[in-house]
Amino acid sequence: MLTTSRRRTTGGPTSLPTPHELAALTGDRDRVVDLIRICSLLVVVAGHSIMLTVDTSDGAIRLGNTLGDVPILQPATWLLQVLPLFFFAGAAASTHGWMSRASHDHPTAGHWLFTRVQRLLRPLVWYLGAVLLLLAGLTTAGLHAAADVVARLGVQLLWFLGAYLLVLAVVPLLQRIRTPFHVMIALGTCWGSAAVIDVIRFADGPSWLGYLNFLTVWTIPAVLGVAYAKRILRPVTAAAVATGVLILDVGLVYRGPYEVSLVTVPGQQLSNMSPPSLLLAGHAIVLCAGAIAVRRMLAKIADRPRVWWWVVLGNRGAMTLYLWHLPVLAAIIVSGAVTGADRADVHSASFPIIVGAQTMLLLALMVPVVAVLSPLENRPLRWWDDPVAGRSGRARDLALLAVLVCLGIAVLMVSRYGLLGDGIGWLIAGIGCATTARVLALRPSSPRGADTVPGDHASLQVSASRRSTTLDESHRRRRRSPRAGFRARPALRVTTTPSIHRPMHEELADRGHFRRRNGIPRTRRPRGGRGVGRRGLRCGGRPRAVVRGEIRAPR
Secondary structure, eight states: OOOOOOOOSSOOTTOOOOHHHHHHHHTTOOHHHHHHHHHHHHHHHHHHHHHEEEEOGGGOOEEEEHHHHOGGGGGGHHHHOOHHHHHHHHHHHHHHHHHTSOGGGOOOHHHHHHHHHHHHHHHHHHHHHHHHHHHHHHHHTTOHHHHHHHHHHTTGGGHHHHHHHHHHHHHHHHTTOOSHHHHHHHHHHHHHHHHHHHHHHHTTOOGGGGGGHHHHHHHHHHHHHHHHHTTOSOHHHHHHHHHHHHHHHHHHHHHSSOOSOSSOOTTOSSOSBTTBOHHHHHHHHHHHHHHHHTHHHHHHHHTSHHHHHHHHHHHHTHHHHHHHHHHHHHHHHHHHHHTTOOOSOTTSTTHHHHHHHHHHHHHHHHHHHHHHHHHHHHSOOTTTTSOOBSOOOHHHHHHHHHHHHHHHHHHHHHHHHOSSTHHHHHHHHHHHHHHHHHHHSOOOSSTTOTTBOTTTTOSSOOOOSSOOEEOSSTTSOOOOOSSSSSOOOOSOOOEEOOOSOHHHHHHHHHTTOEEEETTEEEEOOOTTSOOBOGGGOBOSSSOOEEETTEEEOOO
16 A cells, blocks of 8 residues: 655645655656656757747847857757657657556557547647637737747647657557567668658659658657567667667768758758658667666656656646747747847847846746646546547548548648648648547447546546556545535546556565566466465466456456
């Protein structure tokens, strides 16, 4: 049984759990994945603030990039371009959830993907609504220059959601990876495909072919995320792979046609980001394999209760942090321009001071912004967030999977064209795909039947090795109402959904009949043949499947 520290007596009904309470309640979660996810997002937020320049002279708004004006800073993108780690963490979290279910209880790919899309698009609905309202207001007021910036910059970051959705579509297929040889075959296929596509592009091939790399390149961190969750690669092997690919990347820049900057810079002849290039594919291998190599060090950091407390709260509003940091940054820059602290001249002595101060202010302001807006991210939407069955017919599931892939492509196109011209058409197409997917997704026979995918509607989507966790105050005892069965739960809850029967697991471990292989618990025969353990449970012979707290004989 979990033990917790003494609870606060002064907190109200919506007070947060203490760091030690949260550390005890989250149990045996893989904290490294959550730490990587939130740290990569914070680096992205800080990087956007550092790189952005704004010139408002002559009544026009011109956006620039510090890396374009100061090319000597471009090698720093090899440290600041950490988005592959977010794909890595997402695939690892999905694999943990997949492994926690019995082999006969895995959902079909289309319905599993839709449960992820429910979570991803929920904060996007509120964000797009706010952007469209602001755009309509600026257009009505005649501020066309500002409206054009909002129409383009307001949805520019949505490319990540489209690419992430496409990568999640192949995660069920990646669950077949079980050995280091499988990992190398998958990495070689993705890296080689990106190389072939780049060669065709450079030989005056069709430009649209490069957009296939959105799938091939961003699948690479997903492959390594699956390998991490299943403990397939040893840290030494991962370090060797990262070192070798890093040397190869340096050679591609020194001898090949690739630019040094791993983000798009004005004036670039070849962008490594849009579409993704072979150099970015190698960079993804370096970062993700490096994360596997330093896993133990990261685990020690994440095991600290205070660090883990911030990591959990940050992951609870991860998409809110990603979507809303640019509007907050825009407000900071406008306020600075009004007071005379502008970002127009990157060569001025005050530019580093202004950018540094505004970046720190942005990170500080995002804490209350995420605290205020994250309830919208975690609040289920009517009809859209209705429960989804875990399984359906093959034809229906394939149709749902195809519609969701089209949805990811539509989101990518909206981020490319903005909310102007063709972008409006792609936005309408994306809304149509989302509506069709919701109609195709089957509902379970009962509101919370056995076929419902558990944990996918949790308000805290952080990876779990044995359980899914939701923050909403149920770690405190509920009081019985005199008129109803129970009072309504407050806004903050911590619930756990164990997927493995812990008493049986501990009993087998105590008797020496438990072992692990690739992160999967297995039983083995005791010496001397088949034996009978405590409580009359037979421990030898074939392993028993443990599902939802019950012990079932294997089929």
